[in-house]
Amino acid sequence: MFALIRVRWLVGLRPARCAVKARTVSSARVRGTARHDRVHPQLNLISKAGHWLRCDQYLEAIGRPRGVEVSESPAILQRSSLRKAARAHRIGGMSELHDECGIVAVYHLPAAPRSPLCPDPGPEQVSRLLPRMLLDIQNRGQLSAGITTFHPDRDQLIDTYKEIGTVNEVFRLSHRADADRLMEEYAGRAGIGHVRYATCGADDRSYAQPFERHHLQKNKWFSFAFNGQLANYQQLRQRLLSDGDHHLARETDTEIIMHEISRELSGDRRPEPIEVVRNVAQRFDGAYSMVFLNARGEMLVARDPLGIKPLCYAFDGSLFAAASESVALLNLGFAAENIKSLAPGHAITIVDGQVHIESFAASPRRAHCFFEWIYFANVASTLDNRSVYLSRTALGAELARLEVADGRVPLDKDTIVVPVPDTSKAAADSMAYELGIPAREGLIRNRYTGRTFIEGVSGRRKKAETKYTPLREVLEGKRIFLVEDSIVRSTTMRVLLDRIRALGKAREIHVRVACPPIVAPCFYGIDMSRVDELFAPAFVKDGTLTEAIQAEMARNLGADSLRYLPVASVARAINLPAAELCQACLTGEYPTPCGQQLYQLALADIGQQGATPRTYERLRDLAPAT
Numbered sequence: 051m052f053a054l055i056r057v058r059w060l061v062g063l064r065p066a067r068c069a070v071k072a073r074t075v076s077s078a079r080v081r082g083t084a085r086h087d088r089v090h091p092q093l094n095l096i097s098k099a100g101h102w103l104r105c106d107q108y109l110e111a112i113g114r115p116r117g118v119e120v121s122e123s124p125a126i127l128q129r130s131s132l133r134k135a136a137r138a139h140r141i142g143g144m145s146e147l148h149d150e151c152g153i154v155a156v157y158h159l160p161a162a163p164r165s166p167l168c169p170d171p172g173p174e175q176v177s178r179l180l181p182r183m184l185l186d187i188q189n190r191g192q193l194s195a196g197i198t199t200f201h202p203d204r205d206q207l208i209d210t211y212k213e214i215g216t217v218n219e220v221f222r223l224s225h226r227a228d229a230d231r232l233m234e235e236y237a238g239r240a241g242i243g244h245v246r247y248a249t250c251g252a253d254d255r256s257y258a259q260p261f262e263r264h265h266l267q268k269n270k271w272f273s274f275a276f277n278g279q280l281a282n283y284q285q286l287r288q289r290l291l292s293d294g295d296h297h298l299a300r301e302t303d304t305e306i307i308m309h310e311i312s313r314e315l316s317g318d319r320r321p322e323p324i325e326v327v328r329n330v331a332q333r334f335d336g337a338y339s340m341v342f343l344n345a346r347g348e349m350l351v352a353r354d355p356l357g358i359k360p361l362c363y364a365f366d367g368s369l370f371a372a373a374s375e376s377v378a379l380l381n382l383g384f385a386a387e388n389i390k391s392l393a394p395g396h397a398i399t400i401v402d403g404q405v406h407i408e409s410f411a412a413s414p415r416r417a418h419c420f421f422e423w424i425y426f427a428n429v430a431s432t433l434d435n436r437s438v439y440l441s442r443t444a445l446g447a448e449l450a451r452l453e454v455a456d457g458r459v460p461l462d463k464d465t466i467v468v469p470v471p472d473t474s475k476a477a478a479d480s481m482a483y484e485l486g487i488p489a490r491e492g493l494i495r496n497r498y499t500g501r502t503f504i505e506g507v508s509g510r511r512k513k514a515e516t517k518y519t520p521l522r523e524v525l526e527g528k529r530i531f532l533v534e535d536s537i538v539r540s541t542t543m544r545v546l547l548d549r550i551r552a553l554g555k556a557r558e559i560h561v562r563v564a565c566p567p568i569v570a571p572c573f574y575g576i577d578m579s580r581v582d583e584l585f586a587p588a589f590v591k592d593g594t595l596t597e598a599i600q601a602e603m604a605r606n607l608g609a610d611s612l613r614y615l616p617v618a619s620v621a622r623a624i625n626l627p628a629a630e631l632c633q634a635c636l637t638g639e640y641p642t643p644c645g646q647q648l649y650q651l652a653l654a655d656i657g658q659q660g661a662t663p664r665t666y667e668r669l670r671d672l673a674p675a676t
């Protein structure tokens with residue numbers, strides 16, 4: 051029943067755009083509803099059959115978290131309770147790791163011949179490409195999506211549309227007429243876009259990106275979106291608030307970046323976008339791939355000095371496009387040889403129709419997040435000239451080599467390799483190929499449970515149970531190498547082991563992880579910020595991984611054996627020097643000063659009752675930013 055629930059409300063941000071909308075319900079959308087003061091006081095939740103769904107029913111549907119108070123009247127449900135509920139729902143999500151975001155940009159240069167990749171309505175509607183690009187990087191965030199477009203002949207020179215939901219939901223892609231109307235309304239010859247998963251801040255619509263800052267002066271009226279996280283967010287926040295004259299409405303580094311940019315634009319000077327990013331970058335510590343567009347039609351696409359997050363771009367004559375991942379550009383029709391990764395510390399600017407690629411900050415070293423290749427990125431992407439697919443197959447070959455060297459698990463007709471779908475498939479296939487044994491689909495993943503409410507299903511474990519179905523036809527009586535791309539909190543792995551034994555009737559399960567143990571948090575945009583929430587640190591005390599420790603971890607999980615890859619195999623598989631990768635969550639060696647400081651705080655928080663859920667929220671305890 052709950053999967054069919056739909057929500058309807060008045061959008062009251064801009065009176066001219068007030069409209070009754072009906073979309074698939076999401077926890078965040080319900081929160082969004084509660085925030086609007088023009089909403090019907092009883093939160094207009096209706097079932098498809100026209101029956102009201104009250105807030106308390108909603109909370110039951112998502113699994114009412116402890117501490118959430120629900121009054122008898124749904125109208126009196128407190129906003130804080132809704133937030134708690136939604137946060138609990140998000141924490142109870144099914145994947146163990148989430149990336150922060152993905153970004154895209156597109157620009158058809160003025161007075162230039164039309165690009166053959168341009169959509170049918172022509173260069174003035176090149177913004178129609180944005181939803182398609184965002185779909186290709188949906189893997190990077192499913193919480194919200196949005197675009198800002200520029201049109202010189204429109205009252206709203208730049209205009210932003212964003213909502214909570216997947217790209218499909220937000221842009222109404224299953225409803226051709228609705229989607230077309232939206233694209234007509236937001237048509238432009240330039241645009242930027244964003245998909246979000248929150249590691250910082252709340253989940254409601256006001257946190258969705260791009261962030262637009264309206265201003266009378268064209269060069270001060272801008273919009274931007276970013277992928278990453280500022281590790282010194284709390285310090286920057288304190289600095290902005292220190293004079294007592296400023297106020298920040300949200301708990302997110304996105305708002306900090308917006309104000310830092312605004313500061314650079316204040317006064318009578320008219321700095322170009324490259325000068326703005328040059329100045330703000332001196333104050334930023336962390337990961338930030340960014341797209342920026344102003345009401346003069348000027349665009350900037352920038353990648354942080356360490357290149358922690360990926361950013362690709364391509365030109366096809368008069369058409370420029372950029373995206374977090376190459377797959378979004380390839381699928382637009384750009385030739386593979388024209389798709390490049392932006393160098394760390396570099397920016398592409400389009401000002402007065404002129405394109406420039408230049409450095410905005412020194413890049414003393416690179417620190418590309420290794421997890422992009424192992425887990426986050428679309429397997430069809432190529433990042434920093436390294437194919438994600440080939441990196442994963444190399445990891446599988448590394449696992450096979452370790453297996454042959456060890457030799458304890460017999461490689462006979464009863465032994466099969468089973469990937470945990472989908473991201474482990476390339477590694478599992480490759481491992482099986484190298485070992486000369488079959489790779490079989492013993493686990494079937496339900497791709498449609500991601501953001502739905504299923505009756506009686508709440509909590510991380512329950513949700514993981516609904517996500518994978520073991521196939522007894524494949525697993526019964528078999529000795530299984532279960533290949534997983536990583537183990538973060540171990541919830542999913544425990545569920546899988548239980549279900550493969552109970553439902554699949556496997557004889558033995560040998561867990562093989564195509565990644566080393568994750569022993570430290572991430573402060574650059576991946577949703578794991580405390581040591582206590584990780585599985586491995588309780589076993590891997592001093593960074594040494596022995597056979598005995600792996601045996602103990604296997605016992606704890608309920609596996610017959612467990613093997614991780616060593617740290618050295620990561621750089622080998624990606625085919626980049628280790629010194630050019632961020633591997634901080636494997637080694638505890640962070641590539642930025644604030645990352646290092648936060649790690650010390652995270653270590654001090656181990657075992658502390660009442661420690662803040664996210665370590666970076668404590669950085670305000672340290673020295674303010676200069």
Ligand code: SF4
Pocket residue numbers: 358418419420421422571572573574575576632633634635636
């Ligand atoms: S800490 Fe780990 S997940 Fe975070 S950026 Fe570095 S390598 Fe990636």
